[in-house]
Amino acid sequence: MSLIKIVLTEDHKIVRSGIRSLLENEVDIEIVGEACNGNELLELFESGTINPNEVLLITDINMPGINGIDMIPGLLEAYPKLKTVVLSMLSHEKYVLKAFQSGANGYMLKNVSSEELLFGIRHIFNNGQRYLCTELSIELLDRQLGRSYATTDDLPVVDLSKREKEILSLIAEGYTNQEIADKIFTSKRTVEGHRQNLIDKTQSRNSAALIRYAVLRGMVS
Amino acid sequence: MSLIKIVLTEDHKIVRSGIRSLLENEVDIEIVGEACNGNELLELFESGTINPNEVLLITDINMPGINGIDMIPGLLEAYPKLKTVVLSMLSHEKYVLKAFQSGANGYMLKNVSSEELLFGIRHIFNNGQRYLCTELSIELLDRQLGRSYATTDDLPVVDLSKREKEILSLIAEGYTNQEIADKIFTSKRTVEGHRQNLIDKTQSRNSAALIRYAVLRGMVS
DNA sequence: TACGAAACCCGTATTAATACCTGATTATTA
DNA sequence: TAATAATCAGGTATTAATACGGGTTTCGTA
Known part of the structure; x- marks a missing residue:
């Protein structure tokens, strides 16, 4: 040495x-x-x-x-x-x-x-x-752990219908219910219903929490 | 010891x-x-x-x-x-x-x-x-370095104040402005201001898009 | 010391989201 | 075939968020 x-x-x-x-x-x-x-x-x-x-x-x-x-x-x-x-x-x-x-x-x-x-x-x-x-290493590790929640099975994973996934992605991009409705040719009310279902299914309190849940689980990117 | x-x-x-x-x-x-x-x-x-x-x-x-x-x-x-x-x-x-x-x-x-x-x-x-x-720490770090090369090009990088990070986390957890204000002992209007700044800084359209941005960059987990 | 940034506060107005409710249609499947 | 889930659609009401505008204080630093 x-x-x-x-x-x-x-x-x-x-x-x-x-x-x-x-x-x-x-x-x-x-x-x-x-x-x-x-x-x-x-x-x-x-x-x-x-x-x-x-x-x-x-x-x-x-x-x-x-x-x-x-x-x-x-x-x-x-x-x-x-x-x-x-x-x-x-x-x-x-x-x-x-x-x-x-x-x-x-x-x-x-x-x-x-x-x-x-x-x-x-x-x-x-x-x-x-x-x-x-x-800092542990901080990095924790971030990695957060990212990998998507692949762990200890937390309830909800499965979404095709339509729900589609709408989820659009919500994540910041579109309003009306804008989403126009994009997928349905009514604003329908989109509102889907959004509410997504929030309920994921046990989130609102759209922000819904998107956090979704991104952490790799449902949207 | x-x-x-x-x-x-x-x-x-x-x-x-x-x-x-x-x-x-x-x-x-x-x-x-x-x-x-x-x-x-x-x-x-x-x-x-x-x-x-x-x-x-x-x-x-x-x-x-x-x-x-x-x-x-x-x-x-x-x-x-x-x-x-x-x-x-x-x-x-x-x-x-x-x-x-x-x-x-x-x-x-x-x-x-x-x-x-x-x-x-x-x-x-x-x-x-x-x-x-x-x-393993260095391996994690290198992976992060690789990731940051990939992600920092197409999306704007912002740096947030301590307060903004704090509020960002609470938004991601689904709290409303009023609830956040109560938690950090300030006014609802102040929190609204911070939320707006976060949305502006990240060039997001609303809170949902803000949270997507934040989670993808590891700002919240 | 002068400056900018951060944190803080407020008003007003509009729009969007949320929380309840209802029911119809279609497709899948037990 | 009966049950279930997904999709669609609407009503009503309340709450929250967004978008503007204005401002003060404090603190670190150039």
Whole structure:
């Protein structure tokens, strides 16, 4: 197990110090540089103080100037062996996806435990694999579980007539009863009746809940 | 950090011994029992040798008799505080999903590193959270990355405020504006405003279309 | 400090949806 | 053949949602 050299980019001094002191306790980790934004980081790299091809960069997203994710592609172009971990309080999926699309090797929320931070760092540096913190992993998993309700048989699955499915799709697309009636050449009242049946069958409270039920079960897409 | 008591269920003796010797090196972990299938495990529990409400069960899937995942719901019914980790060589998503749906607290592939096995065990036992091994997490993530390439092209991406997400979820559950207002202690008119913003932002025609949009993007589940 | 974004609030008017009810026709199937 | 389900259609009433318009306060940040 080789020595892990780390560079920190984070605009809040206190956060930086906290992470530094946490990592410094580990015998296999050394902090070789700190920067409070992307420009300072570039100076560190370009001045030759640090060899970017053998370090792990831990970076925040929100910082003055360029943000932590957006600077990754440029860094990787210049220093292909640089490894990067995004450490952020932003849990929205779009940041996670964008980080990995930009070439990050890891993404962790700022509320990870110190054990997990260390585990993730070592996982990335020693095994060369990517890492996503458990909180976000479980969030992803839960979303997948939600999606797969369609295929599980523990929840009551209703079966709909052809007409009902047709109308369900149109409701999901946002058409009103009158518009649907015009489309399928029947009366508004008939469509209203079908809509009510759909709501009753799925035990939903209204159309919004009906559509949630339907999409989660793959009845419409 | 309390002592982690572990019961192992695994039909291959050599694998069991390997895991045992690995875990026994840790000061905070104790192996209190072993079984080579579900029946033996039940005997251990029912004989009173082990208190199932304070242990972590690590189980394989494929075993003679009942499989490791299928026995979890019954175990949890009898011993609600039992924590379970599925340790299997099966990486197919359907096993992972089924394990968590059955109430497992963790799922790890048999090729995890010892560090990860320990990390996962401690994460589950000490923090009470679920754990999915990194290899599978990254696999999930990649699938999500693939999906987002496919879906973000044809449909507009919006980002919502915290409040909007909160209200969006409640709409998806079928609550009316008045009910939502009561729940989040604000006025019905405010909720109406938020609902309208959600519809506008997502370029939906009404609440039904809004919910379809939201569910398809995993904004609600 | 000036700005935008978010959250909050309100009025008015119209349209749509929901919740009950009724009954007829057709097709399937037990 | 009798029963059942699906489809269609209508009546009536109430409630909810939508679409405009107007506004304030607060907070983070440029």
